[in-house]
Amino acid sequence: MRNVGGIDRALRIIVGVALIVATLMGTIGAWGWIGVLPLATGLLGSCPAYKLIGFSSCSIKK
Numbered sequence: 001m002r003n004v005g006g007i008d009r010a011l012r013i014i015v016g017v018a019l020i021v022a023t024l025m026g027t028i029g030a031w032g033w034i035g036v037l038p039l040a041t042g043l044l045g046s047c048p049a050y051k052l053i054g055f056s057s058c059s060i061k062k
Contacts, residue, residue, distance in 0.1 A: 001046065001051075002045040002046055002058050003045075003046055003047055003050045003051060003055070003056040003057070003058055004041060004042065004044075004045050004046060004047050004050065004056075004057055004058060005056070005057035005058040005059055006059070007057075008042075008057040009042045009043075009045060010042070011042075012038040012039065012041055012042030013038070013039060013042035013043065015035065015038050016035040016036065016037070016038040016039025016040070016042060017035070017039060018035065019032045019033075019034060019035025019038075020032065020033070020035040020036065020039065023035070045058075
């Protein structure tokens with residue numbers, strides 16, 4: 001079930017890609033691989049942490 005809305009998804013993808021690129025370029029250390037998490041949740045549209053706390057930034061209500 002999707003629980004990550006449009007703007008939230010876009011920001012997650014941008015931040016994730018930026019962290020991964022910065023890591024590959026050597027600008028930041030290996031911790032930049034944490035960018036895989038926001039990238040994955042942005043692409044999938046689902047965040048396990050949101051599910052745990054019962055939050056959704058998705059505008060579609062069921």
